[in-house]
Amino acid sequence: MKVLLFPALLTVAILTAPPKGTHWTGSATTGKQENKINFVVSADGKHLSDLTFDGFWNCSGQQEQRMVGPREIFEIHDGKVSGVVLDTPGGDALQFELRGDFTGKAVSKKPFRMNLSASPCETYSMQWMAAPTR
Structure with missing residues (x-):
């Protein structure tokens, strides 16, 4: 009985799982360096999450490479994303x-x-x- 129950439960779990979002990858550039940007758009197209920026930023005149992204989610309305989110790791506010x-x-x-405020x-x-x- 247990042998038959497990495949049935697994099938139900797979069929009722929420649809996965789509992973996007691309580049962000200032013209000097090529930087990478990655994120996930939800299956319903209403949220952008897991944003990561892997590239260079200017710190007091020095170029530093860093991979960072906010924990917050951007909202997508009518196929457009437009917003600012704040993330505060260790008390310093990163603004995206x-x-x-x-x-x-x-x-x-x-x-x-x-930027880091x-x-x-x-x-x-x-x-x-x-x-x-x-």
Whole structure:
């Protein structure tokens, strides 16, 4: 009986699991360096999460490479994302500003900016583009 019950429960769990979002990857550039940007768009197309920026930002005139992203989720309305989220790891507020249009199969050049409020570190305004990974 237990042998038959497990496959049945597993099938039910798989069929009732919420649909997974789509992973997107792309680049963000200031014209000098190529930086990577990754995120997930929810299956219903209403949320952008797991954003990571892997690239260079300016800290007091020095270029530093860093991989970072907010824990907060960006809302997508009518196929567009436009917002600012604050993340406070260790008390310092990281600010992420993101704008994009998901009405096509890829996001073409749109603004991205990240800065650390308690220090002089920031990316300045970059242009980013991304497409879903397959």
